[in-house]
Amino acid sequence: MDFAQARFNMVEQQIRPWNVLDQHVLDMLLDMRREDFVPAAYRNLAFVDMEIPLGHGEVMLTPKLEARIIQELNIKKTDKVLEVGTGSGYMTAMLAREAHHVYSVEIVPEFKEQAAEKLHAHGVHNVTLEEGDAAQGWDRHGKYDVIVLSGSVPVLPEAFFASLNPGGRMFAIVGDAPVMEGKQITCLGDGACRTTILFETCVPPLRNALQPQRFSF
Template sequence: MNKANMNLDTKNLEQTRFNMVEQQIRTWYVLDADILKLLYKIRREEFVPAAYRSLAFIDMEIPLEHGQVMLTPKMEARILQELYIKKTDKVLEIGSGSGYMTALLAEKSSHVYSVEIVPELKTMAEINLHAHDIHNVTIEQGDAAHGWPKHGPYDVIVLTASTPVLPQTFQENLNPGGRLFAIVGEEPAMEAILITCTAPGAYTTKKLFETCTIPLENAQPSEKFVF
């Protein structure tokens, strides 16, 4: 590829990124200037599997190995905005995926503990984060669908896939003032919620929006009533 074509490709890439921010993310009420700048700094396409790189800025979930997905760009940005992450915050992420959401969280916080159940995705996330010189992250392999108190309590907890029922363990591992984002419910009726620990043992829940995404592996099932 000659230099002129490389410059053209770079220009087209940046225009597509700009369109994603302006047409998908801003229009979904994500207006925090620092978050919008971060979407230009952390290059999403470099975390997307090669086979789907051309779809990196599309409003869709990107397939990963073992039936997992990357959330849509607007969902990732909205989660960041709702959590009001500070540079002093200790974050727990359930589901590392490709490492992109992990990278965004790491840029906003002091340290991210991210737990991934799929070994291949743990490796993928580690490689991607290392390539971007993001080091304030600890990725561990394990099943955290019912909580991960190992490094708690946390200031922020993010579940990157849905759960039919949110185990109480998660909110119990929040520091006072801590925030928890989760998508709760079963297809087709899921709801994104934000839980805040207002004082030790006291919590408020804010309903954010309706959505639908894949469940965490081994997520706590809802009770089934038999008539």
């Protein structure tokens, strides 16, 4: 398989048409070897517009969704990033390309170990991988400039809002299946935030995500 050609086709046929037009992001996608981050059994499907199973009931997000997240967050070289859900490590690697440092928290020990090997092989060193449950917040490293949730949540915990620096950005997919919204939240300071709805989608939820109060009769 010509992986370089497959990456090019992924960018031109899936990602660019989904309003990912930042050439810097597109160049990074062409350079980053996505096939190295998917499970070996799915390597030939690394560039297909689908969620790839990772095991333990988890999936790797579609290429166009990962690309859109990176573009919308507009990450700077000075940014401290929190990623909730390391998964395959592919998003982690892209975040690390753009940021000063990434703290990535994974609840499945096996994923953390596999991601560590892949990131090391790709020369990515500005990442701290941690094992834990960050679905409702992770304040061990103070406040962050960027927060990314890799799975959906029915409601977004207040702890994440409190963990953003002024000017900080957060991406989260919020709602219940079958319709969820990809949102970007920007901290304006003094507890004020601006929320922008980017698109509708539907992805698997984070484990132990905060649940809304539901009435029963």
